Structures are given as C-alpha cells and as structure tokens.
Amino acid sequence: MKSISRVTRKFLYALLFLVPIPAFTEPSDYNMPIGVTEVSKEIFDLHMLIMWICVWIGVVVFGVMFFSLIKYRKSTGAKAAKFDDHFWLEIFWTVAATVILVGMAIPSTTVMIKAYDDSEGDINIMITGYQWKWQYKYIEDDISFFSNLATSQEQIDNAFPKGEFYLTEVDEPMVIPINKRIRFLITGNDVIHSWWVPDFAVKQDAVPGFINTAWTKVPKPGIYRGACTELCGLKHAFMPIVVRAVEQEEYDAWVVEKIALAEAEKLLTEKIWTKAELIERGQGVYLKNCVACHQASGQGLPPVFPSLDGSEIVTGNKNRNIEILMEGVQGAAMQSFANQLSEVDIASVITYTRESWGNASTGDGEIVVPKDIVDYKNNVNL
Amino acid sequence: MSTIVETHDDHGHHGPAKGLTRWLFTTNHKDIGTLYLWFSFLMLFIGGSMAMVIRAELFEPGLQIVQPEFFNQMTTNHGLIMVFGVIMPAFVGLANWMVPMQIGAPDMALPRLNNLSFWLLPMAFGILISTLFMDAGGPNFGWTFYAPLSTTYAPDTVTFFIFSVHIMGASSILGSINIITTILNMRAPGMTLMKMPLFVWSWLITAYLLIAVMPVLAGTVTMMLMDIHFGTSFFNAAGGGDPVLFQHIFWFFGHPEVYIMILPAFGIVSHIIETFSRKPIFGYSSMVYAMTSIAILSFVVWAHHMFTVGMPLAGELFFMYSTMLIAIPTGVKVFNWVATMFKGSISFETPMLFAIAFVSLFTIGGFSGLMLAIVPADFQYHDTYFVVAHFHYVLVPGSLFGIIAGVYYWLPKWTGNMYDETLGKLHFWLSFFSVNLTFFPMHFVGLAGMPRRYPDYALQFADFNAIVSVGAFIFGFTQLLLLFIVIKAIRTGKKASDEVWEDTKDWGLEWTLDSPPPYHSFTVQPEVK
Numbered sequence: 001m002k003s004i005s006r007v008t009r010k011f012l013y014a015l016l017f018l019v020p021i022p023a024f025t026e027p028s029d030y031n032m033p034i035g036v037t038e039v040s041k042e043i044f045d046l047h048m049l050i051m052w053i054c055v056w057i058g059v060v061v062f063g064v065m066f067f068s069l070i071k072y073r074k075s076t077g078a079k080a081a082k083f084d085d086h087f088w089l090e091i092f093w094t095v096a097a098t099v100i101l102v103g104m105a106i107p108s109t110t111v112m113i114k115a116y117d118d119s120e121g122d123i124n125i126m127i128t129g130y131q132w133k134w135q136y137k138y139i140e141d142d143i144s145f146f147s148n149l150a151t152s153q154e155q156i157d158n159a160f161p162k163g164e165f166y167l168t169e170v171d172e173p174m175v176i177p178i179n180k181r182i183r184f185l186i187t188g189n190d191v192i193h194s195w196w197v198p199d200f201a202v203k204q205d206a207v208p209g210f211i212n213t214a215w216t217k218v219p220k221p222g223i224y225r226g227a228c229t230e231l232c233g234l235k236h237a238f239m240p241i242v243v244r245a246v247e248q249e250e251y252d253a254w255v256v257e258k259i260a261l262a263e264a265e266k267l268l269t270e271k272i273w274t275k276a277e278l279i280e281r282g283q284g285v286y287l288k289n290c291v292a293c294h295q296a297s298g299q300g301l302p303p304v305f306p307s308l309d310g311s312e313i314v315t316g317n318k319n320r321n322i323e324i325l326m327e328g329v330q331g332a333a334m335q336s337f338a339n340q341l342s343e344v345d346i347a348s349v350i351t352y353t354r355e356s357w358g359n360a361s362t363g364d365g366e367i368v369v370p371k372d373i374v375d376y377k378n379n380v381n382l
Numbered sequence: 383m384s385t386i387v388e389t390h391d392d393h394g395h396h397g398p399a400k401g402l403t404r405w406l407f408t409t410n411h412k413d414i415g416t417l418y419l420w421f422s423f424l425m426l427f428i429g430g431s432m433a434m435v436i437r438a439e440l441f442e443p444g445l446q447i448v449q450p451e452f453f454n455q456m457t458t459n460h461g462l463i464m465v466f467g468v469i470m471p472a473f474v475g476l477a478n479w480m481v482p483m484q485i486g487a488p489d490m491a492l493p494r495l496n497n498l499s500f501w502l503l504p505m506a507f508g509i510l511i512s513t514l515f516m517d518a519g520g521p522n523f524g525w526t527f528y529a530p531l532s533t534t535y536a537p538d539t540v541t542f543f544i545f546s547v548h549i550m551g552a553s554s555i556l557g558s559i560n561i562i563t564t565i566l567n568m569r570a571p572g573m574t575l576m577k578m579p580l581f582v583w584s585w586l587i588t589a590y591l592l593i594a595v596m597p598v599l600a601g602t603v604t605m606m607l608m609d610i611h612f613g614t615s616f617f618n619a620a621g622g623g624d625p626v627l628f629q630h631i632f633w634f635f636g637h638p639e640v641y642i643m644i645l646p647a648f649g650i651v652s653h654i655i656e657t658f659s660r661k662p663i664f665g666y667s668s669m670v671y672a673m674t675s676i677a678i679l680s681f682v683v684w685a686h687h688m689f690t691v692g693m694p695l696a697g698e699l700f701f702m703y704s705t706m707l708i709a710i711p712t713g714v715k716v717f718n719w720v721a722t723m724f725k726g727s728i729s730f731e732t733p734m735l736f737a738i739a740f741v742s743l744f745t746i747g748g749f750s751g752l753m754l755a756i757v758p759a760d761f762q763y764h765d766t767y768f769v770v771a772h773f774h775y776v777l778v779p780g781s782l783f784g785i786i787a788g789v790y791y792w793l794p795k796w797t798g799n800m801y802d803e804t805l806g807k808l809h810f811w812l813s814f815f816s817v818n819l820t821f822f823p824m825h826f827v828g829l830a831g832m833p834r835r836y837p838d839y840a841l842q843f844a845d846f847n848a849i850v851s852v853g854a855f856i857f858g859f860t861q862l863l864l865l866f867i868v869i870k871a872i873r874t875g876k877k878a879s880d881e882v883w884e885d886t887k888d889w890g891l892e893w894t895l896d897s898p899p900p901y902h903s904f905t906v907q908p909e910v911k
Contacts, residue, residue: 029842030826032762039758047759054749061720062742068723069738074660081725084662089721090714097713101706104756109699111758116695131535156838158444166443168840191531192625194690194765198831203761205691207626208530209619212692229690229765229833231524233531234450237836301451303517304537333535 033198036220040201042111050104057100115201118213121183123176129186129193129206129228131333132235132292135340136174139185143258146340147172148288149238153296156238168225171288173242177251178218186212190335191233197226197243205230218245233333235292268344269370275351278367282352285345290353293333298357305333314353315363321350322368322376343373397901406501409493410901411478412796414500418475419789421503422468423865428511429463430858432456437854440847445838453837454522455514461525465643466550467507469777472785473646474499474557477585479796481561483892484579486570486910488902491563499556506549513539524835526636529617529628533609540610544603551596558589558596565589570891572910576667579890583670584649587677591638591645594681599635602628626691633684641680644744644776645673647784648715651737654791655719657889658734659726665718672711672718679708689760698757705755709748716745731883732806736787739779739814747775750825765835768828774821783813786864793868794882798898799875805867812860819853 028034034044072078126137130146137144150169154160163169176182186195188206196203200216218224226241246254287296293305300307308314313321325346328336337346350368353359398404398413408414435456439447448456478496482489490496513520518537521527532540565586569578578586605628608614615621617628648669656663663669685693685701693701719741728734750772754760763769794800827846832839839847878897886893891908 029830032829033831043758043762046756050753050756050759054752058745058749061716061745065720065723068720069728072726072728074727074729078727080660080727085665090665090668093717094710094714097710101709105703105706108702108756108758112698115758156445158446162443162841166841167838191535192528198762201761203690203764207691210692227833231531231835233535237838
C-alpha cells in the first residue's frame with residue numbers, strides 16, 4: 001500500500017476515471033482526508049487497506065472475466081465446454097472470501113474499539129443541532145453560544161462572487177485547546193442533525209431527546225471545517241461547522257473573554273433603550289436568526305414560513321408577539337427562542353419586526369423593551 | 383401449425399378484448415406484464431427528469447435553478463419514484479411475462495388479483511405526484527423519510543404520501559402472493575424446485591421478502607400517521623417516543639427492500655450469461671443457496687444504515703460482521719457468473735453487453751458496500767456522496783441494467799420482432815460510458831467530504847460535480863434511445879424466430895413457444911425431464 005507512490009496513485013485514479021489531472025492536486029480533493037487525530041489517521045489507513053483489498057479482488061475477478069471474454073469469443077471459433085459445476089472450486093472461493101473478510105474484520109474491530117470511548121473528557125461540550133445552526137455549550141465554564149453560517153445570501157444567490165470558504169464559514173467557531181481530551185455530548189433541538197468534522201473523524205447524529213457522545217484529541221492548532229450530514233430540512237446545506245483548535249493559553253484567554261462578554265450582555269438588560277437603538281440591534285438579530293425562513297423582505301415563504309409583513313401577530317398586541325417568540329409554535333417550524341437569545345435580543349428583534357416593512361404604519365406602534373421579556377419570564381415561572 | 387388451428391377453430395382461441403377495456407379489465411399475465419413495464423418506463427422518465435433538475439442545480443456552486451425547498455422535493459420524489467415506481471414494477475412486469483412461460487403454465491394463478499395489483503400502482507403514484515402541485519409542496523424529507531422531519535416538521539401533504547405508500551405496499555403484497563402461488567402450484571410436471579429457472583427462483587425468494595417486509599413499512603407509515611393526526615408519540619421524544627425507533631423499523635423494511643431490488647436481476651443475468659456463453663450456468667445449486675442466504679441475512683443487517691445514530695459498541699460490531707457476511711454469497715454469485723463465461727463460446731449481443739456491465743459494475747457497488755460496512759470508516763463515508771455513488775452503482779448499472787438486459791433478451795420473444803442490434807449496441811455504449819461518468823466521480827466527491835442531499839456546496843467540490851452533471855445529462859437523454867428502439871422493434875422490427883437466439887431450447891421453456899407466444903402461454907403442460 002505504501003509502496004505505491006502518491007504520483008502513481010494519482011495518475012492511476014485520473015487515468016481510470018478520465019479526470020483531468022491538473023484539476024485535482026491534493027489527495028483530499030478526491031480521497032478521504034487523513035485528518036489530524038490519531039483516530040482519523042487510523043481510520044484513513046483502514047479505509048486505504050480495505051480499498052486496496054477490494055481493488056486486488058477486482059483485478060483478479062475482472063482479470064479472469066476479461067480473459068474469458070477475449071479468449072473464448074465465438075467469433076474466433078471457441079467451442080463451449082460442457083462443465084457446469086465444480087464442488088471443490090465452490091468450497092475454495094467460499095473459504096477464500098471468508099478468510100479475506102476475517103482479515104478485514106480484525107483491524108476494523110481494533111480501530112472501532114479505540115474510536116468508541118464515552119468516558120469523561122477534560123472538556124465537555126454540549127452540541128445541540130437547531131434548524132439551521134449549532135449551539136455549543138461548554139459545560140465546565142458555563143459558556144454558551146450559537147454558530148451560524150457566515151456566508152452571505154448574495155453569494156449563495158450568485159449576486160456577489162463566492163469567497164474562499166463559501167458555505168464553510170461561521171460567525172463564531174467552536175474553540176478547543178489542543179492535546180486535551182474533548183468529549184462532545186450531541187443532541188438535537190428539533191429534527192435529527194449530524195455533527196461531522198472529517199479531520200477528527202467524528203460524525204455523530206444529533207437526535208432530539210437523546211444525547212450521543214463522541215470525543216477527540218487534536219494535536220495540531222488549526223481551523224477544521226465540517227458539515228451537517230443528516231437531512232434536516234430547508235437549510236440542511238447551510239449549517240456548517242468550524243472548530244478552531246488553539247494552544248492552551250489562547251484557549252484560557254478566550255474563556256475569560258467569553259465569560260466577560262456574557263456578563264456585559266446581562267447588564268444590557270438593565271439599560272434604558274430607545275426605539276432607534278432597539279431597531280438597530282434588532283436588525284442584526286433578525287439577519288442572524290430569522291432571515292432563513294421569514295426572509296429579509298419579511299415576506300417569508302408561504303405557506304410553510306408565514307409573512308411577517310402585515311402579520312396580525314406582528315402588528316397586533318405585543319404580548320401575543322412576545323409569547324410566540326418565547327414559546328414557538330407547536331407543530332410548525334417556529335421554535336422557542338427563550339433559551340437561544342438574550343432578553344435584549346428578543347426585545348429588539350420584536351421591535352424591529354414591528355417597525356419594519358409596512359408594519360410601522362399598520363401596527364400599534366408599541367415597542368418591546370428588555371423588561372417586557374423579563375416580566376414575561378417571571379410571570380410564566382410563577 | 384398454430385395459424386391453421388386458429389383459422390379453423392375460433393372457439394378455442396381466447397384473444398384479447400378490443401380497445402381500452404383490454405387493458406383496464408385484463409386478467410392476462412402478458413397484458414398485465416406489459417402494463418407494468420410501460421408504467422415503469424413512464425416512471426423512469428418522470429423520476430429521471432427529477433434527477434436532471436437535481437444535476438442541473440448541482441452543476442455549479444450557488445443556487446441557480448431551484449430553491450432548496452423544491453430541491454428537497456426533487457431528491458425525495460426521485461428516490462421514491464425510482465425505487466417503488468421503476469425498479470419494483472419493472473421486475474413485477476418481467477415476472478408476469480416470464481414466470482408462467484418459464485414454468486410451463488398458461489397464466490398466473492390469481493389473474494384478477496393480478497389486475498388489481500397493477501391498477502393500484504397508478505393510483506398510488508397519481509396521489510404521490512399530485513402533492514408536488516399542492517400549496518404545501520410534495521414530500522421533502524428524503525426517500526427514507528426520517529422522523530421527526532417527516533412527522534412534526536413535515537408539510538401537510540405528508541398524509542397523501544402515507545396513503546400512497548400504503549397503496550404501493552398493498553400492490554406489492556398482492557403481487558407477491560400471486561407469484562408465490564403460481565410458482566409453487568403451476569410448475570410443469572417434472573420441474574422440481576431445484577430444476578426451476580434461476581429467474582423463477584430469484585422471484586420466489588423476492589416475493590417472500592416482500593411479504594415479510596411490506597407490512598413493516600405499512601406499520602411505519604401508520605405510526606407516522608398516528609403521530610401526525612392522533613396525538614401519539616411513537617417517534618417523538620417529548621412524548622416518551624424515540625426518533626431512532628423510526629430508523630430501526632424503516633431499515634428493517636429497507637434492507638430486505640434493497641435485495642428485493644437486486645435479486646430478480648441476478649436471475650435475469652444468469653439466463654443471459656448462459657445463453658450468450660452457450661454454456662450452462664456454473665454452480666446452479668450454489669446460486670440458489672447464495673440467493674437464499676442473501677435473503678435470510680438481509681433481516682439481520684439493517685442497522686448498518688445507522689452506524690452514526692449512537693448504538694452500543696456491541697451493536698456496531700454485530701451489524702458490521704453480519705453485513706460483511708453478505709459479501710460471501712454475493713461473491714459466490716459473481717465467481718459463478720465468471721466461471722460460466724470461462725471456456726464458453728461467447729458472443730456480444732446487446733443483452734450480453736448489459737449483463738457483462740451488470741457483473742462488473744454491480745461488483746464495484748459491492749466493493750463500496752463492503753467498505754461502508756466497516757464501522758469506523760463508515761463514520762467518514764456515512765451520508766456523503768460516497769454512499770450515493772454506492773447505491774447508484776448497485777441500482778443503476780445493477781438493477782436497471784439487469785432490467786434493460788432482460789428487456790433486450792426477451793423483447794423479440796414477446797413481440798415476435800427483433801430490435802435493431804446496431805442501435806441496441808449504441809444504447810449500451812452510451813449508457814455504459816455515461817453511467818460511469820455520472821457515478822464514479824461521486825466516490826471522490828463523497829470521500830472529499832460532500833454530504834448528500836445538499837442543494838449547494840463548497841467550492842472544492844465544483845469540478846467533480848460539473849463532470850457528474852454532464853454524465854447524468856448524457857445518461858438521461860440516452861434512455862430516450864431505448865424508448866425509440868423498443869417502439870421501432872414493435873412496429874417495424876424484423877421477424878424473430880421462435881428460438882430468437884442460438885440453440886435457446888436448452889435454456890428454458892419460454893423458447894419452446896412461438897414468437898410472439900400464444901395468448902395463454904402453455905395450454906398443454908410441457909413435460910420437464
């Protein structure tokens with residue numbers, strides 16, 4: 001396996017499948033990434049081993065077949081033999097197939113046992129799949145944030161040129177320290193998602209109501225990109241994963257900063273907000289969290305995603321409006337944002353929708369301030 | 383001889399009724415077989431057009447032609463139509479035509495049931511396809527319709543989908559009962575089980591698989607129906623249910639279903655290879671045992687579709703080993719086909735070309751299947767284009783090529799007319815080239831990390847996707863040529879002899895009949911020595 005040089009291998013692939021060589025220069029363009037972790041490297045070796053065994057079986061079987069097709073052509077006057085069975089030959093290839101399979105099963109089992117380890121990690125991160133973003137919750141440090149697609153809609157719609165990391169970039173990546181055992185606790189909020197980072201060889205379904213585990217230990221700092229791999233609805237292709245692995249010191253500094261930011265966020269709830277400030281902040285929140293379904297124009301994609309422009313709820317009594325955001329809508333795609341957004345963000349996004357498009361003129365003009373959300377929470381808890 | 387009898391004695395001759403009622407009320411196995419085959423052909427073009435939409439959108443990164451919500455409907459309906467509307471009905475059509483003719487019977491055992499099982503299908507697919515034109519859109523949750531995406535989060539039309547799946551299931555179960563009854567009761571004297579043609583064997587096994595698993599599918603969709611409309615929580619964790627339960631039940635149906643879609647093709651290519659190698663099939667009894675073991679093993683491997691859902695280590699290992707076991711009987715079949723060609727006297731008519739392509743390309747699908755069975759490696763392959771490449775290799779150059787080979791092989795017998803051999807070969811080479819151009823690069827793009835069911839993708843996948851799309855368009859348009867060849871053969875084809883191919887009398891009872899065969903295939907049972 002190792003004796004075949006990279007160049008030869010590439011040439012063989014290219015020749016066999018009529019692929020122009022210059023288009024694919026890196027093995028990772030046409031083969032499984034080797035990855036950076038011990039497990040991912042072992043899985044890569046296993047993959048190559050099984051593949052080459054298959055290739056050699058293919059060479060033998062197809063060799064005999066094409067030999068027969070050429071040698072025993074009727075057009076060259078071949079006369080058919082009469083035999084139609086050979087007991088020992090049947091026994092031979094059944095046993096041979098079994099032996100090869102046992103040979104494959106042994107290394108596979110070894111790697112599997114190693115990859116499968118659900119003991120505690122140095123750092124435990126709860127990953128929750130949402131339609132259509134990921135939430136990362138650092139259990140020890142009480143840090144929690146969402147990771148959204150950062151590629152703009154204009155790039156997707158071909159209005160702007162596509163960037164280098166088109167559809168593989170997020171606003172806030174997961175950050176982990178290198179050389180630490182990280183355990184992922186993976187679940188889903190709505191439908192089943194699947195969290196996959198090829199370089200770690202970690203792929204685990206995020207099933208609502210259940211927690212799956214996976215783990216990794218990354219030896220090398222770097223940015224590792226992945227994707228959702230279980231069909232989860234409309235924006236399945238638009239919820240990428242980015243993990244930034246950093247040195248321990250950098251990680252510690254990041255933790256301190258995140259905790260400080262969270263504190264500052266809490267203080268904002270106390271602040272007295274003007275309408276203009278709320279609208280400005282609300283627009284940002286809207287673009288990040290609402291635009292996928294309700295669209296930038298507020299028109300939604302009826303009948304699945306209703307329009308907010310002129311909606312009875314958005315132009316009517318603000319309490320009903322708050323309730324929808326806090327509780328979601330049963331049996332529809334609208335989720336509860338109570339645990340996803342801060343009080344300030346919920347208040348500002350509601351104000352934004354009530355003051356945008358045609359709603360400013362048709363609505364009751366009432367704005368929603370963070371205190372309304374706090375009150376709502378207190379009342380519900382009572 | 384027969385023509386003289388017909389002109390003299392019209393009472394004994396039961397010809398078909400005239401006009402549309404012939405097809406609506408027919409109880410004749412050939413007419414119903416024809417209906418199944420044309421239905422499947424029509425569905426091939428509908429499901430194929432959906433594939434064209436998918437490939438057009440994926441030709442380059444960005445959203446150009448369709449939006450994700452329609453894209454998801456296309457992938458879902460393409461899968462459902464190809465599985466339930468093309469491959470399965472085509473095999474049932476071939477069974478209807480060939481089983482009575484191969485076992486020396488006049489017709490199927492239950493002719494009226496036969497009529498019902500066909501006419502249920504247009505109803506089922508009429509309902510399914512009509513949802514695409516409804517406000518809420520058609521099913522968009524993948525042909526595997528995992529809950530809760532297909533329950534709590536499904537469009538309202540999901541109820542039509544459920545109803546449609548129920549009808550398809552009923553059709554398959556009725557068809558299977560008919561096939562089993564026919565095979566077990568109507569064989570010619572002397573045709574013991576171990577003398578049955580392999581196509582008949584493959585269908586006997588397939589029919590049992592269908593009866594075993596179609597009710598499971600019906601149960602799955604019924605639980606969905608209850609969850610959606612009657613407040614149960616089979617698949618809803620918030621109510622004490624389990625979304626993963628759905629997958630276990632679905633794949634308990636789904637894996638045997640995979641073999642339902644390939645076993646009859648095994649039967650067809652076995653006949654073709656012996657005919658054009660002019661040599662009896664090698665290891666007949668091991669072929670039968672291999673198909674039987676594949677069928678039995680298919681019930682204990684289902685969770686290999688679910689290696690990433692979070693299973694205990696012992697479960698992962700069990701399903702890996704049981705899946706690897708299937709490679710043994712499958713390998714034996716391939717070895718037997720090759721051994722049949724060995725020291726034969728081989729000629730390369732169109733059916734043989736498709737059969738050879740079947741053996742080689744199905745084997746490639748088998749290899750990738752073996753790779754997918756390796757659990758740790760599957761963590762990297764699962765739900766990527768590698769899987770798409772794998773199952774298209776077994777379904778397109780596998781099942782579909784098997785069906786096309788069978789059509790070329792038996793069409794002259796059915797119609798009494800030969801197809802155009804030059805066009806047939808052209809059809810083969812275009813299909814062979816484009817099917818590989820379409821599906822082989824999918825292995826690479828999948829290994830490089832492109833997940834399946836994505837309407838848009840990162841830039842590093844662009845080149846392969848463009849190649850795949852070009853291949854898909856060529857393959858799609860090439861199939862119009864098949865339509866032309868079939869129609870040309872029916873209308874203006876040269877007369878075929880009763881034997882059609884050389885010395886076919888050795889290869890089955892169907893070749894002892896006239897071309898085209900009489901309306902009631904065997905009115906006098908032949909004797910099998």
